[in-house]
Amino acid sequence: MTKFPYALGLVxxxxxxxxxxETYQFTSELKGHPTTLVLFQQQDGALYGQATLPQATHNQIxxxxxxxxxxxxxxxxxxxxAPNGIKSARxxxxxxxxxxxxxxxxxxxxxxxxxxxxxxxEQQVGVLTSGIDNGAEFAAQFAHGIELKSYRYxxxxxxxxxxxxxxxxxxxxxxxxxxxxxxxxxxxxxVFMARDMTNATAGxxxxxxxxxxxxxxxxxxxxxxxxxxxDLEKLNMGALVGVGKGSEREPKLVVxxxxxxxxxxxxxxxxxxxxxxxxxxxxxxxxxIIYMKSDMAGAATVLGTVKAMAMQKAPVNVVAVMPLAxxxxxxxxxxxxxxVVTGQGTTVEVTNTDAEGRLILADALxxxxxxxxxxxxxxxxxxxxxxxxxxxxxxxxxxSDDSSMVTELSYAGERVGExxxxxxxxxxxxxxxxxxxxxxKNTGKSAGASVAAMFLHAFVGDARWAHLDIAxxxxxxTGTDFAPKGATGHGVRLxxxxxTEQAEAQ
Numbered sequence: 404m405t406k407f408p409y410a411l412g413l414v415x416x417x418x419x420x421x422x423x424x425e426t427y428q429f430t431s432e433l434k435g436h437p438t439t440l441v442l443f444q445q446q447d448g449a450l451y452g453q454a455t456l457p458q459a460t461h462n463q464i465x466x467x468x469x470x471x472x473x474x475x476x477x478x479x480x481x482x483x484x485a486p487n488g489i490k491s492a493r494x495x496x497x498x499x500x501x502x503x504x505x506x507x508x509x510x511x512x513x514x515x516x517x518x519x520x521x522x523x524x525e526q527q528v529g530v531l532t533s534g535i536d537n538g539a540e541f542a543a544q545f546a547h548g549i550e551l552k553s554y555r556y557x558x559x560x561x562x563x564x565x566x567x568x569x570x571x572x573x574x575x576x577x578x579x580x581x582x583x584x585x586x587x588x589x590x591x592x593x594v595f596m597a598r599d600m601t602n603a604t605a606g607x608x609x610x611x612x613x614x615x616x617x618x619x620x621x622x623x624x625x626x627x628x629x630x631x632x633x634d635l636e637k638l639n640m641g642a643l644v645g646v647g648k649g650s651e652r653e654p655k656l657v658v659x660x661x662x663x664x665x666x667x668x669x670x671x672x673x674x675x676x677x678x679x680x681x682x683x684x685x686x687x688x689x690x691x692i693i694y695m696k697s698d699m700a701g702a703a704t705v706l707g708t709v710k711a712m713a714m715q716k717a718p719v720n721v722v723a724v725m726p727l728a729x730x731x732x733x734x735x736x737x738x739x740x741x742x743v744v745t746g747q748g749t750t751v752e753v754t755n756t757d758a759e760g761r762l763i764l765a766d767a768l769x770x771x772x773x774x775x776x777x778x779x780x781x782x783x784x785x786x787x788x789x790x791x792x793x794x795x796x797x798x799x800x801x802x803s804d805d806s807s808m809v810t811e812l813s814y815a816g817e818r819v820g821e822x823x824x825x826x827x828x829x830x831x832x833x834x835x836x837x838x839x840x841x842x843x844k845n846t847g848k849s850a851g852a853s854v855a856a857m858f859l860h861a862f863v864g865d866a867r868w869a870h871l872d873i874a875x876x877x878x879x880x881t882g883t884d885f886a887p888k889g890a891t892g893h894g895v896r897l898x899x900x901x902x903t904e905q906a907e908a909q
Contacts, residue, residue, distance in 0.1 A: 513548020
């Protein structure tokens with residue numbers, strides 16, 4: 404297992420994560436008698452942590468494994484209640500499989516344990532990792548997974564409480580494990596920020612309040628700039644202004660810049676539609692519209708990533724550019740057939756007011772390119788239903804004509820468990836955007852995700868660029884190994900991994 408390069412710098416201080424009530428202690432040997440004891444087994448191989456157990460317990464594990472046909476396959480769990488020879492009430496053996504695990508796979512195991520123990524009352528949990536290869540890293544990643552899954556959003560249910568679990572993680576090098584865990588908590592802080600913002604109602608999370616959240620990062624050394632409608636009009640950003648003009652809450656462009664190195668910046672551009680009614684091409688009001696408070700998840704992701712980098716004092720120069728607007732219906736709103744003029748000067752015929760995300764991204768991509776001359780641009784957006792129909796919720800759609808960026812981003816996604824799948828960019832999709840009355844229109848007729856990507860491609864100039872379509876990934880209705888129901892913060896871990904690898908390569 405390679406080192407997980409989330410953290411290149413030092414975490415400046417202890418990181419408070421109020422969204423998760425779990426507590427952790429990393430020790431070199433087990434102390435006391437935890438309510439639940441957790442061990443690990445390689446498939447058809449070693450049982451790690453058994454050296455601390457009496458023979459009676461070991462014998463019972465062997466008999467129970469045979470009875471349950473437990474072989475240690477990845478994700479398998481063997482539970483023994485009132486185990487022989489120890490005072491713990493419960494013993495859980497988790498299967499590691501027969502291959503070297505990625506960091507994301509270890510995180511998933513931690514999330515699976517959190518799910519398994521969620522319904523149990525407050526208790527002490529002992530996790531024995533001794534003997535596992537690169538045990539300090541494993542211990543930190545396992546705890547990271549528990550925390551990711553144990554996140555709770557309580558803004559609207561402040562009286563609700565969950566039973567706290569106190570984890571004692573036994574690692575052969577507890578100091579290294581504790582230090583890695585602290586670094587990973589910086590990434591969690593970014594993930595949890597993105598989740599909190601995406602989970603909030605559209606009545607509470609609108610362009611102005613989003614800007615306030617971004618401004619809170621100033622205390623970490625992040626430079627935050629907020630452009631209001633008048634500023635946008637001076638820059639001739641007619642696409643962003645146009646999408647937002649139907650709402651009483653005016654559009655904004657927020658920039659959060661963590662300059663941890665003197666290298667040219669990497670720009671992250673995130674779609675920030677804080678509520679998407681669809682405009683005059685109104686969405687189906689029976690089902691889909693209720694989820695449209697999450698149409699700012701891309702902006703939340705890139706802001707959370709900047710927070711993760713700043714909390715680590717990471718030696719990377721990263722700037723997040725976030726166009727923010729409500730897409731509403733009113734007498735001022737864009738009408739189908741209107742033409743907007745982008746900051747780039749390109750005119751766009753609006754053939755569908757529900758294809759608004761690409762409009763605000765067009766101005767933001769141009770702004771990032773012109774103002775920061777970035778070495779690379781990655782945009783993140785809940786952009787198209789077509790992506791969901793093509794890839795479901797298992798993969799994020801990746802579009803780029805830069806093979807190096809495709810390789811690097813795909814590798815990062817594979818490592819953390821936020822997998823990418825490359826979808827095509829082709830001139831034929833761009834041809835669908837030809838307009839009779841403007842330079843281009845905002846929709847085509849065939850492969851919606853690829854057509855949308857080609858629209859964005861028209862605004863990146865010569866910059867190296869990749870587009871991540873996270874539609875379907877930003878929310879989960881059932882929960883995943885990494886997140887409970889609700890917002891996932893998808894992309895923060897991926898981008899954090901990728902950014903720090905970029906810094907290592909420089």
